[in-house]
Amino acid sequence: MSAVEVSGVTRRFGTVVALDDVSLEVGHGELVGLLGPNGAGKSTLLSLVSGQRRPDAGEVRLDGRDPRDPRARTTLGLTPQETGLPATLRVREVVDFVGGHYPDPVPTGELLDQFGLDDLGKRQTGSLSGGQKRRLAVALSLVGRPRVVLLDEPTTGLDVSGRAALWDAIRAYHASGGTVLLTSHYLEEVQALAERVVVIDHGTVLADDSLAAILRRVGVRRVQLTDGDGVRQEHLVADSDAFVRDLVTSGTRFSDLEIRGASLEEAFGQLVAHGNEGALR
């Protein structure tokens, strides 16, 4: 029995097809990254797995049960969106409240301590910084000692150290045997955490493979430079080395050359723009 089992699931919102016949299986103890641009269907998929929505067609199973049954959700952890914390409640109260739903919650003090929130227990959540809210959101997903955790964009908007600290917490949870399904549109985040990557766009699974295999397929680089006329240019290229070699040999004047890995969203944009949608399959 898999931790998460999605078979032939379709979900529409009016005329928009958010998920189109999607199948996905996540085994116990796996750490799977769900990648895709905004609006690809990632959050819809998570909302089906967490029982918040019902599929129009197909079946969703959480530990072999329908996630719309509250009993199935006793082993599920989920991050609330940081903007959605009840602003007037104190940090400690929110943790007590969420933990109170589970049979064997992590004691509030212990959890706050673990996430470096122990000094903030008496603060109202509305007064927390973005990073503090993120930490609280991830802490809330773990308060019930879940077997499966769904993390929706867990570190969006965090600085580098904040992100690294949360990544450590997620890795520690996974190392203790937990199953993680996380969404991100940052390639870097999925790269840092996931063993297996599922790429979705326009409601369909484009690729489902090991991290290394996926990275090879979306290995697009973004090259920025200022040309002789002082105009900033941006190129998305598959082989940045060859691009730079050509640039230099062509003798064109340029300055401020910058190369970095393109985000998956940019890679998608590039692929679609070239009428090259099949390239990821």
Place this chain on the structure above:
Amino acid sequence: MSPVTTSPATAAASAHAEPERRTRPFWVLAWLHLRYQFLETVRIPVAVLGNLLFPSLSMFFFVVPQRTVADDPLFATVAVAGLGLFAVCSASLFTYGLGVAEDRQLPFYPFLRSLPTGPGPQMVARVLNGGIFSLFGLLPLIVIGWLFTAATVTPGQLLAGIGTILAVSVPFVLLGMAIGHALSAKAALPVVQVILFPLAFAGGLFLPPQMFPGWLDAISQATPTRAGRDLLVQATTGAEGYALALPVLVGWTVLFAVLAVLAYRRDEGRRFR
């Protein structure tokens, strides 16, 4: 940012042999939700004050200056009861119709639906929380009625009156929740107004139903407001209501409970990605 220390505290339940697959008991969850809903409500004092002030001000504007009503023990008591019931109905419909619709637009709401609990405990907590704040609203009303009008009740009648008004608030809380789960906040507001005022008028909360023509009285007796009013008047003055008042109120309560549960089941939070 301080480092996130990794300790086995968040160890996955896989360490436990077979995870427990039962949600916590219903009453434990209901108590949990009640505590936090109460906290959330009192943390915004203006909302609480509004509940306290509205019935009291209505008393001073509409009842105390009319000495023919205010000086007659029976009329004054009935007027206090009617206004009290209107305040409770209005608070229930607005707080729950509008409150639930607004909550559903917050991102925390879908998160709550992913926790291991069904809709029951949260709904029970909302009903009880509504009752608590209705009581806060009734207290000044009772004091004004006692000090400034001839309204009179025995301690037994007072307790029976409070008990009745809380029981009568239940169908209105449920109706509010049905509206709140079925409609957006913008739509819920006019719908609540369109429902509340005709119901309050037809139910005899503003004008005594003795002044109604026969056909209106017949319609009136089928409304939950009239049934609630007559039960309340009976509890506080001993004047007999019509025989069908209790069955009518119970019928509406069952109907609104079904509608509330259906609306909750249909609702999937914000309907866009």
